[in-house]
Amino acid sequence: MKVLIKYILFLSIVFLMAGCRTQYNPNDTCRVENGRIIFQLNLHWNDSQKMEIAHRFDLDSALIARVYKELKNITFNSIEWKVEKINPDLVELSKPVDNNAIPYLNPNDIFMLDESWLKAEGEQERESASYGVNQFNSSHIVSFKDDIATFFLPGQQNVQKIYLAGTFNNWNTMQTAMQKTDSGWVVSVKLLPGKYLYKYIIDGKWSLDPNNILKQKDSQSNVNSVLFRYNYHFDIKGYQNARKAIVAGSFNNWNSNELKMVRTADGWTLPIYLREGTHAYKFIIDDQWMTDPANSVKRPDGKGNSNSFLGIGDSHLFQLKGFTSAKEVVLTGNFNAWNTGELFMEKTTDGWQLPYILAAGNYEYKFIVDGKWITDPDNPFTSGSGDLTNSVLIFKPSYTFTLNKYSNARKIIITGSFSNWNPDGYRMLKKDGTWTFPLYLKPGKYTYKFIVDDQWILDPNNKLWETNEYGTNNSVLWIAP
Amino acid sequence: MFKQPNLLFRLTAIIAAVLLCFSSFTRSNKASGISDDLKKTDRMSARKNLTNPAIDSITIPLKRAGRLFLIEAIIDDEAGNLIFDTGATGLVLNKSYFRNHTVVDQQSSNGITGSVEKVENINIEQIKVSDLLFKNISANLANLGHIENRRGIKVLGLFGFDLIRDYEIIINSKNNQLTLHCIDKKGNRTGLISKNFNASYSQKIETLNNIVFIKGNIGGKTLRFCFDTGAETNAVSNLANKHVLNTIAINRKTDLHGAGSAKSEVLFGVMNDFTLGNTRLNNMETIVTNLEHLNEAYGMHIDGMLGYNFVTKGILCINFKKKLLGVSFPKTSEL
Structure with a gap:
């Protein structure tokens, strides 16, 4: 008999465990019934499952913990929660649906969804591509000369107007009108290397x-044509008798079938767009992998072979004058995640230097001279204060903030949405009575203020400003693409 | 379930109604209470706004910013995007770019938190949208910077039905275009070759203050929805009938915090039982929250809003003259 009881007990435990495993579905947790919001919680959920439910439904984790511990009605933050055990596995937590009005619901406004929900629905934008090759089914559809791309749309002789819109003109629908010709419509636009969407x-x-064969769907299922403006071409001389030549690299995850080179008079070539940065690559000639014979930069791959390396973008020469008796100087910054054992500087006759390829941007860095951290003595641009001061490198600035008043101020900080409103942010530099600070800002909107000796002020030379949700005013700056 | 307005509010409403009747009577001798007919006589023929009067219809390309639809416009000297927001009663312009226009009128409106907010009116010389040109237009000013900051787009303002209600309006979200057809007094298309809209479903709509109200069914109940392309999601009032709310599967909840201790609970889920006529629309995302402020603002009791998710369910045709909504649904499997 005892054996039978034990067996039944064992079976029910197995059954229960299986049950609770299958019953974790966050989408079935919550319902509204007769004016009450009800959460059905399984008593066998583990901590991470409880945490996910708390996060998803904006419930305090302390409330959830009390439900599991006390299993009785709870008053929490002056809300009376009813807790009802409906079977050995399930408990229902409920309260009346809250009737408070949304604080900012207004017909003359947009009803926006919470950003975290949009992200949960997978609606965030895709990252920009790291490489790309165009695919047209006819020649001369888009031709390039220097910085200018000429778009050609054949036919369409019976239409009135055609505009070109794309990421290069901010999808402007009335700006880039095409010209009618005998054979179709043409227009030229300035395009720097990169990936562009257009229609x-x-x-x-x-x-x-x-x-154009290349298309891309966005998060809302709209399809656009895709165009790359090239900035590099892979070349290999010879191998005229080879059947095929392919480029594979870190940029395309070493795909050995994708990027086919084209035969030229004396070898093979492949024009391509590559994102700024450092890339590893190899050629595959008739299934034979090889490094680039014309490129001397080769580094081991850690598996006994080596790869060719190329850098796209401009290099900045970091220099430190003096310290000639130091044993070693290391460069470290947010461009290499403040790695202290990677960028060893080279000794010169009067100091130290290191060229490093960077994309346009704002960087913070320091030198480590024999273990001692110092800012760059020749760079006047800094951020932070005290021991936390870093040197600031603005590589290819796109905008310069200027303030031509307050020439008697001790200190002026420029702060804004680009620096998370850091009040210890970028310290402006005074020259001939005018304060300036150059920054690299991507296209888009920025809000900002100056802090003049601890007093926050709008930009007196900018007529664009807005009132934020806290009732304070900020200057507004738009950087065009 | 719908909360009755208090006595003061009712009194104010009655006085306002009387004043409005009076003013419209003196202008047009055709007073008919608070209704859309008020403005009819003030309007000229729609065709005069076309830059090319020889054409009978125009197509305006719509742009997308996530779930919002944008229309490009040139307003006086400022060029940029307006959000196509059929929940806006008139043209609303972003204060950041139009604060230097002279304020011609200032009204007080009851803010949501009980405070009194001032709504400023300005006159703009002209607004050009595609091949449409409107001159001497009145607009409300509002702070719209938060939309720019959250969605990363420059927003000159909000563009509703106000300026285009004299056309038959076709919203094709799949092709991202807004087509306007010239119509006669009875609401029929004037073009010789223009066919009529091929609707697979149509219903009589209510309109008030340039807002369209659509009837839909949930859980066996007929509900009134405000049609709002400026809503990134559909919405259902949390005061709706319990049979209605019982059909909504709730996936998420969040508490929105306003000024001070003001807090509002917003539920997000899917309506499993939304029908328009005989057509059941699947995957109708919705939020459930308190919408009472919109009732007051629109002067009409609403049970919800039909927003982005609804707009993508088919091609919509709205005709203010016929007071008709037509929908051309794609094949059932694509709903």
Whole structure:
């Protein structure tokens, strides 16, 4: 008999465990019934499952902990929660649906969804591409000369107007009008290397480029044509008798079938767009992997072979004058995640130096001279204060903040959405009575203020400003693409 | 369930109604209470706003910023995007770019938190949208910087039905275009070759202050929804009938915090039982929250809003003259 009881007990435990494993579905947790919001919680959930429910439904984790511990009605933050055990595994936590009005619901406004929900629905934008090759089904659809790209849309002789809109003109629908010719419509735009999305607007109707095979869907299922403006070409001389030549690299995850080179008079070539930074690559000639014979930069891959390396973008020469008796000087900064054992500087006759390839941006860095951290003595731009002061490198600045008043101020900080409103942010530099600070800012909107000797002020030379949700005013700056 | 307005509010409403009746009577001798007919006589023929009067319809490309639809416009000297927001009663312009225009009128409105907010009115010389040109237009000013900051787009303002209600309006979200057809007094298309809209479903709509109200069914109940392309999601009032709320699967909840200790609970889920006529619309995301302030602002009791998710369910045709909504649904499997 005892054996039978034990067996039944064992079976029910197994059953219960299986049950609780299958019953974790966050989407089935919450319902509204007769004016009450009800959460059905399984008593066998583990801590991470409880945490996910608390996060998803904005419930205090202390409340959830009390529900599991006390299993009786709870008053929490002056809300009376009813707790009801409905079977040995399940408890229901409920309260009346809250009737408070949304604080900012207004017909003359937009009803926006919480950003975290949009992210949960997978609606965030894709990252920019690290490489790309165009695919047109006809020649001369987009031709490039220097910085200028000329778009050609054949036919369409019976339409009134065609505009070109894309990421290069901020999808402006009325700016880039095409010119009609005998054989089709043409327009030229300035394009720097990169990836671009575009469409034609034919008498008001959005149309894909019919001669461009490359398309991309965005998060809302809209499809756009894709164009790359190249900034590099892989070349290899010889191998005229080879059947095929392929480039594979870190940028395309070493895909050995994708990037086919094209035969030239004396070898093979492949024009391509590559994102700024350092890339490893190899050629594959008739299935034979090889490094680039014309490139001397080769580094071991850690598996007994080596790869060719190339850098896209401009290099900045970090220099430290003096310290000639030091044993070693290391460069470290947010561009290499403050790694202290990577960028060893080279000794010169009068100091130390290291060239390093960077994308346009704002960087903070320091030198470590024989273990001692110092700021760059020749760089006047700094951020932070005291021991936490770093040197600031603005590589290819796109905007310079200027303040030509307050020439008697001791200290002026420029702060804004680009620096998370850090009040110890970028310290402006005074020259001939004018305060300036250059920054690299990506295209988009920025809000900012100056802090003049601890007093926050709007930019007196900028007529654009807005009132934020806390009732204070900020200057507004738009950087065009 | 719908909370009755208090006595003071009712009294104010009655006085306002009387004043409005009176003013419209003196202007048009065709007073008919608070209704859309008020403005009819003030309007000229729609065709005069076309830069090319020879055409009978125009197509305006819509741009997308996530779940919002944008229309490009040139307003006086400022060029940029307006959000196509059919929940806006008139043209609303962003104070950041239009604060230097002279304020011609200032009204007080009851703010949501009980405070009194001032709504400023300005006149703009002209607004150009595609091949449409409107001159001497009145607009409300509002702080819209938070939309720019959260969605990363420059927003000159909000553009509702106000300026285009004299056309038949076709919203095609799949092709991202807004087509306007010239119509006669009865609401029929004037173009010789323009076919009528091919609706797979149509219903009579209510309109008030340039807002369209649509009837839909949930859980066997008929509800009134405000049609709002400026809503990133549908919405259902948390005061709706319990049979309605019982059909909504709740996936998320959040507490929105306002000024001081003001807090509001917002539920997010899916309506499992939304029908328009005989057509059941699946995957209708919705939030459930208190919408009472909109009732007051629109002067109409609403049970919810039909927003982005609804707009993508088919091609919509709105005709203010016929007071008709037509929907062309794609194949059932694509709903």
